[in-house]
Amino acid sequence: MFTDEMRSQIEGAALPELTRQQLLAALEGRDVTEEQFRKIMDGVHAEYRSTRIEPLEAVGVIAAQSIGEPGTQMTMRTFHYAGVAEINVTLGLPRLIEIMDARKEPSTPTMTIYLSPEYNNDRDKARMVSWQIEAxxxxxxxxxxxxxxxxxxxxxxxxxxxxxxxxxxxxxxxxxxxxxxxxxxxxxxxxxxxxxxxxxxxxxxxxxxxxxxxxxxxxxxxxxxxGIDDIERVVVRKESGEYILYTEGSNLKDVFEVAGVDTTRTRTNNISEIAQVLGIEAARNAIMAEALSTLSEQGIKVDVRHIMLVADMMCMDGEVKQIGRHGIAGEKESVLSRAAFEVTVNHLLDAAVANEVDELNGVTENVIVGQPIQLGTGDVKLIAKPRT
Amino acid sequence: MSVRINVLDHVMVPNHQVMSEEEVQNLLRRYDITFDQLPRIYHDDPGVRQVNGKVGDVIRIVRKSQTAGIAEAYRLVVRRPKK
The missing domain is CATH 3.30.1360.140 (Gyrase A; domain 2)
Structure with a gap:
C-alpha cells in the first residue's frame, strides 16, 4: 500500500520539485511495501546525486561549447516571415548574436499582444484594439x-x-x-x-x-x-481559439496602457524593454525563451541548463549585461584574463598605469603563467604522509 | 506610468518576496557566503518595487524551472549606479 506516511516522506525529501512530483505520480495507487519504498527512495536519491554537476566542473566552458558548436550549423542570414503572419523577424545566428550582445534594440522588434477575455474572441473588437496600437x-x-x-x-x-x-x-x-x-x-x-x-x-x-x-x-x-509611435504595423491573427495581435515595432510600456490588452501574457522580443518594464527576472526568462526558440526554430537542440547559465550570468548584477568585452568578459577581476580576451594592449597598459595586481585566482591567468588551474583535479592538493 | 500594473502577475515574472532577517542569516550560513556574493537586483526594479524592497534587503525569487520544477534564487537589493 502507498501510505500517507510515504507520501509525506517524498514531499519532505531533499529532491527537486519536479522529481518529487514525478515520484508521487508514479507511485500513486500502487502496491508498495515498506521495504520496496525504501529501496526506491535510496535509488532515486543515488540517481539524483549522480546527475548533479560535480564541484569544480568547468560549466562555463561546457556551456560555451554546447551553444557554440550548434551555432556553427545555423543559417548565417535568415529573414524569416515568422511562419505566422507577414511579419519580418530576424532569426538564426544574427538573432542569437543579438541576444548575447544584449542590444538595446533588436534589428526587428516585434510584439505578441494577447487580449483580455472580453476582446479575444471577437474579430471586430480585436481590430478596435489594434487601431489603438498601430501608428x-x-x-x-x-x-x-x-x-x-x-x-x-x-x-x-x-x-x-x-x-x-x-x-x-x-x-x-x-x-x-x-x-x-x-x-x-x-x-x-x-x-x-x-x-x-x-x-x-x-x-x-x-x-x-x-x-x-x-x-x-x-x-x-x-x-x-x-496609435503608438513605435509600432508600425499590427496583424490580427486567430490562434488556438483566440485573437492575437502581432506587431512590427515594440513599445511594451505604452501597449500595457491600452484598454483590452492582457498585461499578464503580452510579450516583446526586445529584452532591454522587458528588463525596464518587468524587471531583471523577467529579462532572464526572456533571454532563455528567445535563445531557446531561436535555436529550436533551426532544429537545434541545446540543453536548457547551458542557456540558463548564460542568462544567469547576463543578469547577475541587476541589469542585462552582454557577453563580451563591454559586459561579463570586460569586468573580470584579472588583468591577464581580460587581456587574453580582446584589446590586449589597452588592458595591459591601463593595468600598468593603475598599478594593478593580478591575484591569479582564475583559470585563464593560470594557464598564461603556466600553473595548474583550479578546476577539477587541479584544485585538490594531496600531501603524502611519509610512513615512519 | 498612469495605471500601475502588478508586474508579478505577468507570466514572465516569477514571484518575489522580501526575506526576513533570520531567513537571510540562515541562507548565508547554508551556503557559507557573505552578502556581497549574492546576485544583485536594483532598488528600482519593477519586481522589487512591487514588494516594497529596500536597499540591503534580500529578495527570494521562486522561479518556475524547466529542470527542477520550482527553483529558488536570491538577490541582494542594491542602489542602481548613476550613469
Whole structure:
C-alpha cells in the first residue's frame, strides 16, 4: 500500500520539485511495501546525486561549447516571415548574436499582444484594439492638399474613416498639432479646425517662403495621430481559439496602457524593454525563451541548463549585461584574463598605469603563467604522509 | 506610468518576496557566503518595487524551472549606479 506516511516522506525529501512530483505520480495507487519504498527512495536519491554537476566542473566552458558548436550549423542570414503572419523577424545566428550582445534594440522588434477575455474572441473588437496600437499617420484619415495660392495645407478628413476607427475630428486635430510640435519639433505654424466641412487648415507662420509650406505639408502628412509611435504595423491573427495581435515595432510600456490588452501574457522580443518594464527576472526568462526558440526554430537542440547559465550570468548584477568585452568578459577581476580576451594592449597598459595586481585566482591567468588551474583535479592538493 | 500594473502577475515574472532577517542569516550560513556574493537586483526594479524592497534587503525569487520544477534564487537589493 502507498501510505500517507510515504507520501509525506517524498514531499519532505531533499529532491527537486519536479522529481518529487514525478515520484508521487508514479507511485500513486500502487502496491508498495515498506521495504520496496525504501529501496526506491535510496535509488532515486543515488540517481539524483549522480546527475548533479560535480564541484569544480568547468560549466562555463561546457556551456560555451554546447551553444557554440550548434551555432556553427545555423543559417548565417535568415529573414524569416515568422511562419505566422507577414511579419519580418530576424532569426538564426544574427538573432542569437543579438541576444548575447544584449542590444538595446533588436534589428526587428516585434510584439505578441494577447487580449483580455472580453476582446479575444471577437474579430471586430480585436481590430478596435489594434487601431489603438498601430501608428496611423494623418494622411490615412483623408486627402491632404497643399494650397500654394493661400499658403495653406488642407486636410480633408474622411468621415467614414473616422467612424471606422472610432476617433473624433477634434481629437485628431489636437493630437496632430501637439505631436508636430513635441515629436517633430516644428513650431512655426497655426492650425484651425473647420468642423462643418471636415477640414483642418494648417498655415505656416512665415508666409514668405514656399519651403516652409512644403516642410509643413510633410509634417502634416506623416504625423502620427492615432496609435503608438513605435509600432508600425499590427496583424490580427486567430490562434488556438483566440485573437492575437502581432506587431512590427515594440513599445511594451505604452501597449500595457491600452484598454483590452492582457498585461499578464503580452510579450516583446526586445529584452532591454522587458528588463525596464518587468524587471531583471523577467529579462532572464526572456533571454532563455528567445535563445531557446531561436535555436529550436533551426532544429537545434541545446540543453536548457547551458542557456540558463548564460542568462544567469547576463543578469547577475541587476541589469542585462552582454557577453563580451563591454559586459561579463570586460569586468573580470584579472588583468591577464581580460587581456587574453580582446584589446590586449589597452588592458595591459591601463593595468600598468593603475598599478594593478593580478591575484591569479582564475583559470585563464593560470594557464598564461603556466600553473595548474583550479578546476577539477587541479584544485585538490594531496600531501603524502611519509610512513615512519 | 498612469495605471500601475502588478508586474508579478505577468507570466514572465516569477514571484518575489522580501526575506526576513533570520531567513537571510540562515541562507548565508547554508551556503557559507557573505552578502556581497549574492546576485544583485536594483532598488528600482519593477519586481522589487512591487514588494516594497529596500536597499540591503534580500529578495527570494521562486522561479518556475524547466529542470527542477520550482527553483529558488536570491538577490541582494542594491542602489542602481548613476550613469
Amino acid at each position: 496611423a499617420p494623418l494622411h490615412e484619415f483623408g486627402d491632404i492638399t497643399t494650397d500654394m495660392e493661400n499658403m495653406q495645407v488642407l486636410v480633408h478628413v474622411n468621415e467614414a474613416v473616422l467612424a471606422k476607427r472610432k476617433i473624433s475630428m477634434d481629437v485628431i486635430a489636437e493630437t496632430a498639432q501637439r505631436k508636430i510640435r513635441e515629436r517633430r519639433h516644428y513650431r512655426d505654424f497655426d492650425a484651425e479646425v473647420n468642423a462643418a466641412e471636415h477640414v483642418i487648415v494648417f498655415t505656416p507662420k512665415d508666409q514668405e517662403k514656399y519651403q516652409n509650406l512644403f516642410q509643413l505639408a510633410e509634417h502634416v502628412r506623416n504625423v502620427i495621430v492615432q
